[in-house]
Amino acid sequence: MARSRVAVVGGGLAGLAATMKLAELGIDVDLFSLTPVKRSHSCCAQGGINSVNNLTRQLGDSEWKHFDDTVYGGDFLAHQPPVKEMSEWAPKIIDLMDRLGVTFNRTPEGFRDQRRFGGTLFSRTAYAGATTGQQLLYALDEQVRRWEVTGHVTKYEFWDYLGPILDGSGRCRGCVAQDIVGMEVRAFPADALVIASGGMGLLYGRSTMSMVCTGSAASRTYQAGARYGNGEFVQVHPTAVPGADKLRLMSESARGEGGRIWVPRTPQDPRPPQEIPESERFYFLEERYPKYGNLVPRDIATREIFNVCTRDGLSVEKERFCVYLDVTHIPREELDLKLGGILEIYEKFQGVDPRAVPMKIFPAVHYSMGGLWCDYARSALGGIEVGSPRNQQTNIPGIFAIGEVDYQFHGANRLGANSLVACIFSGLTVAPGIATVLANLPGGTAAEQPVSLFEDAHRRHQAAYAELLSRSPEGENPYLLHEELGKVMTRAATVVRHNDDLERAYEEVLALEERAARAAISDQSNWTNQNVVFARALLDMFPLAKLILKGARARDECRGAHYKPECALPPITAADPAERRRQAEDWCDRFEENNHRWLKSTIATCGEKGEPQLSYEEVDTSLIPPRPRLYGLAGGDVIEEVWRGRQEGVGAPR
């Protein structure tokens, strides 16, 4: 029997973790990436990676609490078994990364240091300066290079994945990819295909994401029949630095180390921030959320910053929305030791020293909770059955999705420092499942399939490329169309969403798609043609843009990152205790009704002409019952009291 091969698309944390684990299991890997894998977007992750640790454990923390924080932070939209399993693996994953040489910050005694991140009360986050993602990525890149030397891994860097190859039964038998230097299109037989291509921030024009995050690999797999889950859940990070080319992330670790968010109480106070006295500063997160303060989950922090600027008119500047993120009260040496990397970024791009002057920040599109739908095998203990081929497998047999491109772990909102752990976890756990699949492949290996299967796929993609290349240089510029798409998506499908606006945006996206289909190609060269590669990626943004808008339009509720003011539950306004209680009862009734209707995953499938078809799937909430997500909101205690009473009532004998 021919030796098995697996194709992995994407060489960030997830793709590299899967690749090294597959190689360790004796499976050869072809690794595809648009960029040398060491330059993948994972290197932009700054703050750290979460797990329960020896220190937090002694303060009452546990794997279960990490699991609970993640599920609660995600507003209960994630299936619970994979999240539970991830939380249990998290400490082991950090140990492994430590063994691989990641330069985690240390305590004076030489243990790994940890800091606090949003959505938890424990200091759970291990970190390497403020470039933790880069350091984790490098450790995995080094391990994969080891396997490259032994011949088990072949890298195809500067290759663009064009789509899967499916046989007559619908099973994936490989993929087609194009060398974006020499422009050769080639079909690769593979016994399993792992999509690890990350997020799709470029749909929004400018975001915190890297330039390779076009979403094209996800879109091409979706267009080939893969289901897409929870597309409308897109994380907008509270703190980014606006720029003409990119919105640069200012890590949550700045707040984890004590950074405070504020605006002057006087709108557009002309004084320099250092001269504004404490009493004239509005620390709005700390006032509204006394328990979590500046470390409320991202969706909440983002909405509060957005509202303070748009609704309350308290933006620091008039022309441009921004608030202060202040770390100037922290000693310089401590800042350099723990946050050096991100403060340097701010200083380099803004020309202002954030150790001396508060930073000006505003929210920016950052992460996609949604992604390719994938499966899991639930274990008797409520986790997942490691080694099951169902884990991370999409609805197309033989195609797996891991990392940011899957929809599995973060529900309606991701907690800070949970993405790195989810990426590595899904990468490590997909491998044994694939090994199980390969041991008993239906219909033999990919190499044993008829040659015509691969030749046909190759011919189809070669023809599509030739068609693009032969386009006229007269017509609309794809880069400008991309800017327009970004503006529409940013306006309609980010922090606050309105149904009429979403409907209008959908029509606008359809019109843009038609224009993009006729866009000009101004480069006719058959050598390193970025123009064609970009135009093709742009075309593939539309199916995803449509499913995001349609999913958001359909979902008439507020959950995590998806917020519609007209669907928001009313706040408790009464002063009289009895009336407050009545309002809270009413609030809880509506909360329960809403969960009954909307606590479901959105599943999009690609219909005729790329129109998304939506359906809904029940969420496995069997381990932690859903509860109101208040984070100690000032005035929210009465709701918690009523809710607790109801839960006790449920549990009590009747």
Add this chain to the structure above:
Amino acid sequence: MMNQPSNVQNQRTFDVVILRQDGPGRPSYWERFRVPYEPDMNGISVLQRIAALGRNAEGKRVAPVVWDCNCLEEVCGACTMVVNGRVRQACTALVDRLLEDDPRQIELRPMGKFPVIRDLIVDRTRMFETLKKVQAWVPVDSYLHMGPGPRQSQENQQLAYVLSKCMTCGCCLEACPQYLKIELTRKEGEDDAAFAAREKEAFNRSFMGAAAISQIDLFNRHPTGMMNAVERLDALIAEGGIQVCGNAQNCVRVCPKDIPLTTSIARAGRAATFHVLKQWLDR
């Protein structure tokens, strides 16, 4: 100070001259572009504007300039090029500062020590091949759970962290007088594998450069990494090793991550001397 184009009133512009090349072995040529000024621009937003314009300064439609970039935060290393004569990442090259060098224009060139693929993109395969040669990794037994890694002092972590921030961008090599360009052309009938093997051999014989020496320093001080110190030191003193360094100290001056490369080279040099002595004594 700024050019004033005839068609747009009150729109400040500046020029960008780019050394272009259509492909390997093709002649290079300068092309001029005129870009509308915006606040807070950098090398990448300039190239993005040029792509969106699609025309050169004479208004002629030209093939878009090709360049490499990814993170735009100076952590990935992709967009390294020569900006106003200095090797650096284009993303952190702020236009306002660049126009202080020369208010009329900004000059962009590809790095000169690596083969040009097209326009501003060069082939840095050699850097990644060198990382294989020096075994820049921690050789763990397996990826199974074996408990935490070795405990380390804060001092050692700080030192390792600085070295570990190397993005394999190539600035140090561009600036190094001893690091010379290797550009092979394919022989007739030579297939991919044969060409790659010939290229790898050429890379291995040539100077490894500061980035790789510093990685040897990094992994040889890691408590597990040092178990393979001998193999790395063998690579360090082999052909193309540390003896080629001419101590010009340009590398440390251009490193965007402030890696103390000359300190690394000095430490590696001492280790190499002990290694050679020990080899001699053990004979």
